Amino acid sequence: MESTPEHPFGFFDYYLSRGIYKSLDSFYEEGVHNFGEINKVDKNNHLIGVREGEGITTYRFEDKVRRDINPEVQKTIRLLEQEFQKSFLEGNEKKYGEFLRLKYKELVQLQSVTEFPVLITFLEKVLNTINHYSSNSVPTFPDSVLSFNILATTDSERDLKVNKLYDLLSEPSAFIQSDRSEFQKAFTGRPIEEKVKWQVRTRHGHTNKATLFYLIESLAEIGLLQRRPNKELFSQIKYVFVSIHNKELKNLNISHNQMSSSPDRKEDIDSIIEELRSL
Numbered sequence: 001m002e003s004t005p006e007h008p009f010g011f012f013d014y015y016l017s018r019g020i021y022k023s024l025d026s027f028y029e030e031g032v033h034n035f036g037e038i039n040k041v042d043k044n045n046h047l048i049g050v051r052e053g054e055g056i057t058t059y060r061f062e063d064k065v066r067r068d069i070n071p072e073v074q075k076t077i078r079l080l081e082q083e084f085q086k087s088f089l090e091g092n093e094k095k096y097g098e099f100l101r102l103k104y105k106e107l108v109q110l111q112s113v114t115e116f117p118v119l120i121t122f123l124e125k126v127l128n129t130i131n132h133y134s135s136n137s138v139p140t141f142p143d144s145v146l147s148f149n150i151l152a153t154t155d156s157e158r159d160l161k162v163n164k165l166y167d168l169l170s171e172p173s174a175f176i177q178s179d180r181s182e183f184q185k186a187f188t189g190r191p192i193e194e195k196v197k198w199q200v201r202t203r204h205g206h207t208n209k210a211t212l213f214y215l216i217e218s219l220a221e222i223g224l225l226q227r228r229p230n231k232e233l234f235s236q237i238k239y240v241f242v243s244i245h246n247k248e249l250k251n252l253n254i255s256h257n258q259m260s261s262s263p264d265r266k267e268d269i270d271s272i273i274e275e276l277r278s279l
Contacts, residue, residue: 003072004153008079009103011072016112016119023068027061046116062118073122075155077129082149082189084133086226097134104130146239148216149189150224161224161279162187168272175200175215175265186240195242198249200265207243209255210263218273230256 001007001014024046031038031048039049039056046061080100087093104127113119150165152158166183169175176183177197185192200208216233219225228236234252243249 002154003076003079005079005083005151006153008076008083008100009107011076012107012123015069015072016107016110020065020112020116020119023064024061027059027064031059062116065116065118066122069119069122073125076126078189080126080129080133088133089229089232093134097130100130100134101127146236147185147189147192148187148225148236148240150187150219151226157279158188159184161276164276164279165219165272168275173268175211175268192240195246196240197244197246198241199244201244202264207245207249208264209249209252210259211265211269212237212241212249213256213259214263214266215269215272218269219276222273222277224276 001010003010003012007013027046028041028043028048031041031050037051039051041048048059050057050059084093084096087096104123107113108120108123113123150158150162152161162184163180165187166176166178166180170178175198177199178186179194182192182194183196184190186196198207198209198212200211202208216225216237220227230253234256237252238249241249
């Protein structure tokens with residue numbers, strides 16, 4: 001089971017109750033068959049000694065646990081940061097934090113956490129994140145939350161939608177100019193190194209911000225983006241996009257207030273939205 005925005009501890013529910021024991025069995029089984037001349041198998045400390053040349057190389061299950069769990073911890077932290085941002089805007093971050101601490105308490109009481117002390121080091125990173133974002137002080141969110149974040153039930157579904165959006169926006173008469181990997185970062189809540197150039201022009205040759213607003217609001221309309229207060233939306237747009245001349249987009253509040261219901265290339269955007277809706 002993988003962690004999702006709705007179930008940020010999804011991986012740990014499975015891994016700490018069953019997954020780690022399956023991984024341990026696999027460690028011993030693969031060790032016997034793949035490690036060569038076995039010097040010793042220590043099932044108390046979960047390590048295998050292998051004779052290599054004139055010396056002994058020790059393989060520790062703890063190292064495998066670190067490799068398995070570290071990316072999942074980082075993923076859960078990213079999910080929690082995104083969900084805390086929503087909770088903070090809605091004013092219920094403390095209640096969300098209380099709920100998460102109860103779930104955390106259930107996890108650390110599992111037998112595996114006692115059996116494998118390395119686990120608590122990683123779990124404490126998650127707890128520190130929870131405490132940071134649900135404390136009495138106003139939390140400071142990392143720059144990554146200024147990126148957009150396409151909403152989906154799984155990472156694979158989100159990647160599919162982000163890549164499809166990139167393809168549709170990059171077709172002939174392209175809306176954007178961007179490297180695919182940077183675009184993926186910009187729409188999966190990660191920090192970006194290069195901004196996305198918005199290439200739609202007005203009749204006078206200026207960057208068409210009204211069309212950009214229409215795209216973002218259309219994505220929110222079908223549930224692919226969370227609606228944001230205008231001030232936050234403007235910050236996101238400035239963080240992700242630049243003008244046709246690679247300049248910062250300015251006067252976004254004026255452009256937003258003057259936006260019509262039928263901006264330039266509305267039909268093209270409507271077509272893109274329909275394709276995304278059908279995924």
